[in-house]
Amino acid sequence: MNVLTSEAVVLRTWPVHEADLIVSFFTRDYGRVRGVAKSALKSRKRFGGALEPMTLARAWFAERPRQELVRLDQLEILRSPLSAPVDHLRMAVLSFFAELLDEALPDHDPQETTFRLLVSVLEQTTVEQPWMPLTYFQLWMTRLMGLLPDIVHCTACGEPLQPGEASFNTLGDGLFCAVHRNGAATSLSADSWQLAQRMLRAPVSAFAAEPWPRRRAQDLRRFTLQSLERHLERKLRSAEALGRLGG
Numbered sequence: 001m002n003v004l005t006s007e008a009v010v011l012r013t014w015p016v017h018e019a020d021l022i023v024s025f026f027t028r029d030y031g032r033v034r035g036v037a038k039s040a041l042k043s044r045k046r047f048g049g050a051l052e053p054m055t056l057a058r059a060w061f062a063e064r065p066r067q068e069l070v071r072l073d074q075l076e077i078l079r080s081p082l083s084a085p086v087d088h089l090r091m092a093v094l095s096f097f098a099e100l101l102d103e104a105l106p107d108h109d110p111q112e113t114t115f116r117l118l119v120s121v122l123e124q125t126t127v128e129q130p131w132m133p134l135t136y137f138q139l140w141m142t143r144l145m146g147l148l149p150d151i152v153h154c155t156a157c158g159e160p161l162q163p164g165e166a167s168f169n170t171l172g173d174g175l176f177c178a179v180h181r182n183g184a185a186t187s188l189s190a191d192s193w194q195l196a197q198r199m200l201r202a203p204v205s206a207f208a209a210e211p212w213p214r215r216r217a218q219d220l221r222r223f224t225l226q227s228l229e230r231h232l233e234r235k236l237r238s239a240e241a242l243g244r245l246g247g
Helices: 088-104 112-124 131-144 190-199 218-232 237-244
Strands: 002-016 020-027 031-037 056-063 070-079 167-169 172-176
Touching (some): 002 070, 020 112, 088 131, 112 131, 131 190, 172 218
Antiparallel strands (some): 002 020, 002 056, 167 172
């Protein structure tokens, strides 16, 4: 039995048996892992509050021969989402991070870039500033999953797009120029189009000081969410919750 350790972010938990939990957690070194935390609902010593989704922790777990689930032995909190103020919107954003990663990531596939992205957006997700890190995360996850088209040129003709003319639709991926825009298209504002290009070149912290009202980049979030849900072939429940909160 191999005993392993890694930085990890808790994604989801499910109760099983009387006091056990199945835990889905995303590790820096081993990718997404699922394991059983024995007596987690009783043992404060080994887990404490570390099983809250989006908790960054040091995880110790053991791979068991011929078993899909590992044995999760201990979590040591490095940063808790509850250490900062919480409201419905911030929790909805954190739930979106967790749901998307749990649905999109393959098992036991290390993805260092995605892990660093997650840690960086968690640092920026506050009650005062929820929409910016959400926008950044959606855009970069779309790119890291290989779903982001060329956003500088029209998908149909390859001609360079101009600010304010880009549009997208629900029928397929890509951005389209005014000539190839169809009747069901949604416009991508000049600010969102230029913002996406900036976000692909700079860390999330570079945008922390910018004003970010709810409606800023709302169309960009819809564009990336459309691509993500099309790839997953399902609607994300957390995205629906964000929609009810104005996202």
